[in-house]
Amino acid sequence: MVVAAGDPVAVSAVGDFAAKMRANFPVGYLDQPEFIKLAALGPGVRPFVPIVMFVDRKGMVREQFFGDDDAMKKDARTAITIKAEQMLKEPAPKVASR
Numbered sequence: 001m002v003v004a005a006g007d008p009v010a011v012s013a014v015g016d017f018a019a020k021m022r023a024n025f026p027v028g029y030l031d032q033p034e035f036i037k038l039a040a041l042g043p044g045v046r047p048f049v050p051i052v053m054f055v056d057r058k059g060m061v062r063e064q065f066f067g068d069d070d071a072m073k074k075d076a077r078t079a080i081t082i083k084a085e086q087m088l089k090e091p092a093p094k095v096a097s098r
Contacts, residue, residue, distance in 0.1 A: 004028045006035025
């Protein structure tokens with residue numbers, strides 16, 4: 001698991017967040033243009049937070065939930081757990097031999 005914040009103040013907040021949550025996984029940040037590109041947000045779109053993205057082993061965003069999505073409103077923990085478990089069951093991509 002990797003966590004990245006895409007907030008204008010993330011650079012100063014991410015260290016405190018990781019310490020407070022006792023994260024045992026990488027925690028970082030993206031600047032707003034990087035985050036907008038990764039989330040494929042159109043110009044002027046201001047999504048509800050939090051935003052949870054599932055990125056596969058090839059670096060492709062497979063699914064994302066915004067804070068106002070039904071899955072997040074009903075039971076965010078279950079929605080996130082189900083998707084993470086599905087992705088973890090998928091075989092790792094084969095590495096091309098040289």
